Amino acid sequence: MNHLEPDLRVSLGPLKLRNPVLTASGTFGYGKEYAEFVDPNLLGGIVVKGLSLKPRPGNSPPRIVETPAGMLNAIGLENVGVEAFLREKLPWLQTLDTAVIVNIYGHSTEEYGAVAAQLKGAEGVAALEVNVSCPNVKMGGMAFGTDPAASAEVTQTVRKNSDKPVIVKLTPNVTDICAVAGAVEQAGAHALSLINTLTGMAIDTKTRRPRLGNVSGGLSGPAIRPVALYMVYRVVRAVSIPVIGIGGIMDVGDALEFLIAGARAVQVGTANFVNPRASLEIIAGLRKYCIENGIARIEDLIGTVIL
């Protein structure tokens, strides 16, 4: 057995991470919410809740409902807006020694550009994650992400208005995710993250009403993991930029599946709600797996699926 400390560092193009475990947007607040449980400096990074140009109140309740091995959410991108983020949230994040990735969202291509421009030069922001895949807002979001040309246009606009590495977060609610992935790569994305939630609904049989105020919502949790894994596996083979795997990762075994499929990093989302220490337990598990399997660098494991 190799007792040397394994090297968990990964690089995603221009973005260097201490380890491949990030917390997913919308599941970890701005980091501070979990400070009692997770030292953010031990994480690969934090992806903060999606920011729009102006504050958004979000959707009417109910906003969440549990489903078999998963949950539907229709938060509707409630957020403080990019100005309040810079003023109120970023100063604390700047004290951290971890990659802070800012998820951004717009109603129009121009608005995506405007949010990116506001974050230009912001110290302590390691990268942008462009949300072209939110299923819960009427205008924009997934409307961009399901159209390769629109996704590419948003990507180009953000690149033009930003000095940060640009990650584009893809929706699974398409016939061929590789078509969107390829278009976004061509448009200059530095990396891709996938998948966002799968659109779904639930009905209360007593009242015959939808269980979500928004009627439909985004499905997350272990229920979507096999779908996410296969999409990651396919996209990794379709593009040459790094891919971050997301979708129902609850423990180290789940994270390993995505890394072996070819993801260079993973995001832990819904698991944070269930087990606030899930992200740290996954990092500890990766280290242990590397030691037990004689893997000196975690990057040696990435994409090693045997067919």
Add this chain to the structure above:
Amino acid sequence: MAVFEHRAEVVQNDEVAPNTYLMGLESPPIASAAKPGQFVMLRVADGIDPLLRRPFSICSTSDGTVVLLLYRAVGKGTRIMAEIRAGSSLSVVGPLGRGFVPPGTGEECLLVAGGMGIAPLVLLARSMEKTGVTLLTGYGTAAEIVSPARLGIEDFAVAVATEDGSAGHHGLVTALLEDALAGKGKKIVYTCGPAAMLKKVASLCLGKGVQCQASLETAMACGLGACLGCVVPAAPGPGRISFHVCQDGPVFSVSSIDWEHL
């Protein structure tokens, strides 16, 4: 304000009324820090189904080491809980949220509970002087009544209303409140229960200019302010559009909530 997460031993899980249980969890850190009106997020089973934690008001604490949760087995999670034997252990996160603000001196306290809504009012009552506190409790029928002795509130004045008239006042608990509010003296109302009941309590108190604090319940995934699932609409005005029950509540002054859209 410290929040803890640990596996707590189930020291009791007694059926205190048909299909209604009082679960005790050995949790010295949460029991000693808990304030009336706060809640915990409980993982009722390991594994991924059911996936999410459930929020429960802290009903009471005993010896500063045990956290008591009162629940009715009505859904997937609570039915699993009802089967749990003493000696098992469950992961619990807490204490969470902002609890009740204590009364001013000389104020007569009216604690208005609908069904399981009595849970957070038990710890509140136990934090108060026995004189000047009256619990008004409402149930559907006599069989649902949880004995005050089982909750450790037998020394308090407790009035009962049942919708079918099988015990106490025949009708809604809000009728008892109307009577109580008609009397003289400065009063403060604390309440928890179904939304329709809370709306009525809020409207009675707002109408009479009586201070009232209500503990609200919503679906909630994290309890920590991250999922943004537990939103309730704020009363119209210049301030906030909405509140998050987990962080801004679960206890709110009734004047701050938009009851029409709740």
